[in-house]
Structures are given as structure tokens and as C-alpha cells.
Amino acid sequence: MSDPIKYVLDESRIPKAWYNITADLPTPAPPVLHPGTMQPVGPDDLAPLFPISLIMQEVSTEREIEIPEPVRDIYRQWRPSPLYRARRLEKALDTPAKIYYKYEGVSPAGSHKPNTAIAQAFYNKEAGVKRIVTETGAGQWGSSLALSGALFGLQIEIFMVRVSYNQKPYRRALMESYGARCVASPSNETASGRAILAQRPDHPGSLGMAISEAVELAAQRDDTKYALGSVLNHVLLHQTVIGLEAMEQMSMAGDFPDVVVGCTGGGSNFAGLSFPYIGHALRGGQKSRIVAIEPAACPSITRGKYAYDFGDTAHLTPLTKMHTLGSTFTPPGFHAGGLRYHGMAPLVSHCAELGLIEARAYPQVECFDAGVLFARSEGIVPAPEANHAVKGAVDEALRCKQEGKSETILFSLSGHGHFDMQAYMDYFAGKLVDQPYDENELAMALAGLPSVS
């Protein structure tokens, strides 16, 4: 029997700086626009929502941004996260490829999300903020911010998409265990929530609506700010610890990836692993193929339009140029709640436009097939989101087998599935189906995009 091999970095090797891909891109990403003036937003426009330190990171062009020591101190609890060689999976696939995965499920919240939640809580605390408001879909992000609030003594308030609030009480209980307050969205606590409930009192909610509620509330009070778990430049920046560590660990293994694979919803997990590799190639280093895996039911890169759009439903956010399905698009039900966003991070979208990454969409059932094979081979049950990355890696390994090539594949296993066992129950009971999105709805949502010259 061949066994997995773990590559462990000493904690002194936790990166001292995050990597900012903006410094290496051949052209800058299009500016963020104010929806009223259609002019690029300045720091002042964002100041009601974010502390100035995070706004400066959002617009920074410096290649390296120092990680504050108190953030590294907390990272130390679970970082550097392990990198594994998936020898048993390779054997199960009978592939000549070498498969490695970087495992972020070792964080106390079980996913990569604390990498940015801890950083955001730190900067807010430093700026004298008392309360952070946010939204959450499946609950990975909400529980990570709740954890961070507990560690920094910040009040955390979370608008949780109502359908998840009702279906995932255990994620809610985790947030409450960390002392956060969790509200079903749409709620009566905001004007945007009340407007939706007036039309439809039993509205199941959406991530876009929950963002509207959180943004509205944060803008009202000086001691309160807003936090987002993906999409924004500074969020992707914080996640680069994943890729920076992985590069060192792959060196320890004496290997370099031919292919880097990540699942992508808002883009932060994908960017976290891949941006350091993209930057390495842009600076003249060895080049890897970079493959983004998205769900077929919410395929923003592969089926969306690269256009200016709002980040939320109530159109309270600035306009960003991104691959979008339209802010009114509602994907059909599927289990990877973290991949249900209508847009893609502007920096990931820009990389796709520049031809720096490939994208591929998979329906969920075959992702679960791959996830269960992975669990039985490697011992870790992946989160439904991570199953998409597993599927992507498995397909690359099977291609290598067909082509007789011994390529090196690296993917990010962004979280464990311990909070998602209902999805596995449905899968084993044959109840997990691939529901396609509504083509008419997508066409309408795309037709409704704001017109920006």
C-alpha cells in the first residue's frame, strides 16, 4: 500500500507578506465605478463600509503587503496548512499523474475563509470598529467571521440567506457558539429586506439580497463596518497565503505543478492558490496551466458576460467589471452553497480575459462521485464546493492516463464536508440531481445589466 505524503512547513515559514497580483498583471483591471456618477470610486466612497487600511489594500499596486504580526499569530493556530501527495487517489485512478492537494479544512471553521476573516477583523479592530455586519450563504464565511469576532472582541452580525438559515441550523449554531448574531435574510431589520418581504413574505432570500441588507446596515452607523468573504481584491489578497505556502511545499516535494486546479464561486479560494503561480509565470518563472472549476448551475465565467454589474440585488454596491450572470439571476438549488454567486471576482475575471486561466463547469452529481472516491482514498470527506476541485483534478489525472503523461497536478481542497452531510445523504439516496439553470432567466438577467459605456 502506498500512503499519502504530507509536506509540513515550520510555522516560521508562514508567509510574512500577502501577494498582490495587480503588481504583475500586464494591464490593470478596469476601475470600480460609482453607479451614480459612473466615475471611478475613490477611497472616500468606500469609507462608510470598510476601514481605510482595507480600502488601501483594495487599490494597492504593491507586490507584497505585509501580514501584521497579530494576524500571523492567529494563523499559527492551523497554518501552515498541510500539502499532501494523494498517492492512494492516484492508485485508485491508475494514473501516471502525480496529484497534490493543499488542505484548508484544518482551520477551526473547517475552510479557507478564516485566512481573510482574521485579517479583516484585525484591521477593523485597529480602526476602532465595534461591529461588523456581513452576509452568508451556506455559512462557511459567516462562521469564519464569527470566529474572528470572538478572537478580536468584535460584535458580528450575519444576514444568512433564509433558505440556508432554515436548512442549515447547525452552521447557524456554530456562528452562535462563537457569539455572533444570525438573522434570516430577507429580514425586517433593513429597508431593502422589508421591501422584498412586502412583495413576498416567504421569500427564500439570495446572497445578493443578504449583501444589500448587510451593506445598508453597515452604512448607517459609524461604529459598524461591512465585510465580504470573497470577490474583492483585498479578500483575494489575504487568501494568497494558500498559494505562497503551497509553492514552498511543492519545492520540498521537489516538484512543480503542470496544472493548478481550484473551485470558484466568488473566486477567493481559487485566487488564493493560483495567483502566486500566475504571478510567478508573469515574472518569467515556470508556467502552469491554471484551471478554474465552477458549477454548471451557476457558471459565471463559462456562460456569463464580462460586463459592469452590481454585487447585490438592491444595487447598493459600486459597479465592478466581472463575469456575471446578472445580479437578478437565481441559480437552481444545488449543494455547493459557496459557489452560488452571480458574479466572479474582478481580478479572476480579468485574468480570464487576459487568457491567464481556463474555466470549466461541472454538474454536481459527478463532483460528488469524485468526492466520494476521494474520501475513500484519502480519508477526508470534502465540502461540496471542494468536490468541484476534486473532480477537476481527477479529470486532469484521467487525461494524463489517456495521454500517457506523468504530469503534476495541484489542487486546493478548500474545506471539509462535516457540515454538509445532508448533501451526502441525498447523494447516497439518489436524490441529488443536476438541475440546469433556466436559460430564459439567464437571458433576462443579462439583458438587465446596467449599461456602461
Place this chain on the structure above:
Amino acid sequence: MSDPIKYVLDESRIPKAWYNITADLPTPAPPVLHPGTMQPVGPDDLAPLFPISLIMQEVSTEREIEIPEPVRDIYRQWRPSPLYRARRLEKALDTPAKIYYKYEGVSPAGSHKPNTAIAQAFYNKEAGVKRIVTETGAGQWGSSLALSGALFGLQIEIFMVRVSYNQKPYRRALMESYGARCVASPSNETASGRAILAQRPDHPGSLGMAISEAVELAAQRDDTKYALGSVLNHVLLHQTVIGLEAMEQMSMAGDFPDVVVGCTGGGSNFAGLSFPYIGHALRGGQKSRIVAIEPAACPSITRGKYAYDFGDTAHLTPLTKMHTLGSTFTPPGFHAGGLRYHGMAPLVSHCAELGLIEARAYPQVECFDAGVLFARSEGIVPAPEANHAVKGAVDEALRCKQEGKSETILFSLSGHGHFDMQAYMDYFAGKLVDQPYDENELAMALAGLPSVS
């Protein structure tokens, strides 16, 4: 803000041998008896249930028993597990004590159980066994053996106490994700199960009954063996990797524990941390106070009798001398399913009789109080079982505060609570209550103990 400090061992420092406390005890534990002859059982009596290698470990008096390389290879996936200094908890308690904890929740199943499950699966595979049958209460053990079965290519069949089978479908889904078969106990698949169902078709089951079913099935087929997740000498032996690693890590911290605290159900987690420390003192080394924490609703050490008893309800097992509440005792409902066994490991019981350990019983609500304080301080939500250890450590730290002593406290955080959020929901909703056991039932169960001279 002061932060937790992690003590990480290089994976080359995973112990090369388990520690067998029998070698150091001043008197041997009383022999295991055959219930028919009342004579000590020999290897032949146990051969239908266990491979000979495990039977030899059960009766071994060697101090060190080598860990096979394939077992260490799999341990490597998550071992050495981290040891943390709980600085934020110390601060929250305003105690002069130093609190350390060894965290076993980093295993793929989320608890310490894989330490022995992997070893047992290895020895069974080596002996040509095709199938292992076992029982599980809350599901920690069942999922760990399911994981081990997947890694070694063994069929795993698990009798899960019916009330848990119905209440904890997610634990069941985890076992099935690893490819195990899970059956609600009492079941129609065994004579002992059918006998119980004939009397009461909706019987909720108990750990003792599930053991009977598993033992019965295992004894019927040559290619099938039985596995137990706690209580037995070889199980405690395998768990000593916890304490052996902790001793090295405490040395790295330049510290030695004045008090070692563990929660104890069957005894394996407690023994895993404490036996290496007890042995160290017995061999003339520095002595720690060793404190076992048990649930007030199932207090085998503090309220049970030290007597020969059966391990199961149908009386298919040999007789072992242990602290027992009687094999017919059924504890009231409480959330630490892993602490609901009527007996205590013979070796732990023997240590209690020899005055080598102290024991204390806590009702569950105050354990959850301590667990939530821990979650908000240290970022990890403990399993309900582990909350008992947290409570024990917190009380020791508060005693230090009262006495103005800066003692060093080490406890074992045996698992995370991600599968136990219903318990936290009940706790936050004020629905978690302390239901005492029935004194009459205990008296009857104790009166029914087998009479052995």
C-alpha cells in the same frame, strides 16, 4: 492580545512504539474471566473475535510495543497532533495557571478514535480478515473504523444504537461516505437483536446491546472479526501516542504538567494522555495529579462498583473487573454519547484502585458553559465529551486562582463538535438540562452484578 501558542513536532517524532502501562504497575490488573468456567481466559477464547496480534497486545507485559510502519504512515496524515497553550482562555479566567491542551480533532474523523481504529484495521488486514463488525453510540468510533476500513480495503459493518441512528443521520452519512454499512441496533440481523425486538419492537437500543449484536455476528464467520473502540487494554495502548507526543511537546514548551485532565467514557482518550505520565512517575520521574472527568449521569468511577461484570447486555463477552454501574444500567439522555458506557476500562479502574488517579463527575450544562467559553477564547468548538475535560481544566485553573498558584494544567481536547451542533442548539435554546440517573435503577443494576468470588 496574547495568542495561543502551538507546539508542533516534526513527523519523524511520531512515536515508534506505544506505551504499555502494565509493565510499570506495582500489581497486575485482575485477570479477565471466562463467564462459563470463571477461569482466566486464554488467547484461544478470544481468537474468534480478534486477530492473534491484538490478543497478544491485550495480555502483553512489554513496556514498549512497536508501531508498525504502515500505521505510522497513516498517522502521518494528521499526527503529531498539535499541543496548544490556551493563553486566551487563561486570560478569560484571569488565572495564574498555565493551561495546555492536546488537540485530537485534527484527524479526518474529528477525534482521537482513529489512533486505534487504524491500528486495529492494520492487524486485521494482516491476519487475512475481510470484514470487521463493531458497534457505535454517538458515531465517533464507527466513523473512525469506517475510515480505517476504506484505507485498508476492509468491509466494515456497524451496529449503531437506534436512538443515535435516528437522531444523528449525519454521523451515519459520514460512515457511509467511507463505504461502511450501518445498521440500527437492536436489529433483526442477530439472535440477540431479535430477542430484544420481540419484547419491544421500538426499543431505542444501548451500547451494551449493540456490542452483543456485533460480537454475535463476528463469532459466526471465520473471515469476520470484532473491534472495540475503547475499554480493552490494546485500545488504550494504541491511544498512548497522545500522551507520548504531549510529553515531548511539553518539553519543547519547557514545562511539565502539575495536573493532567481527561474526560473518560470507556477510558481510551483519558488513558491515552495520562498513562505515559503515570508510567513516568511510577518509574521515578516527576509526578502529576491525574484527574478523570466523567459525566454525572453515567459516573462509573465515582458511583459504580469495582467488580467483575460483562461488557455487554446479552452477556456474550468475558467478565472483566472494572468500575461498573451494571450492564443493565441505562443512563438518562445526555449529549456526550461517547461517555454513556456502563463500565470503565479495567486498566483505568485498576489505576483508580491503586490511587494513581482521581475522578470527578460533572453534570452536562456546566460542561457546555465551559465549552462555549473555550470556543470563544480558543476558536475551537469542542465535542460534548471534550467539554467535560475543558470543565475539569477550567475548575483546576480557578482553584489555582483562588490559591494564588501558577500550576501547569494539561488536558486532552479529544475531538471537535462539528457533528454535535444539535447539542449546542439545545444549550443556547435553554433546552439542555441535567437529568440525574435513576438511583433505584442503579441499585438494581448493581445488585444484578454477576457474583464472582
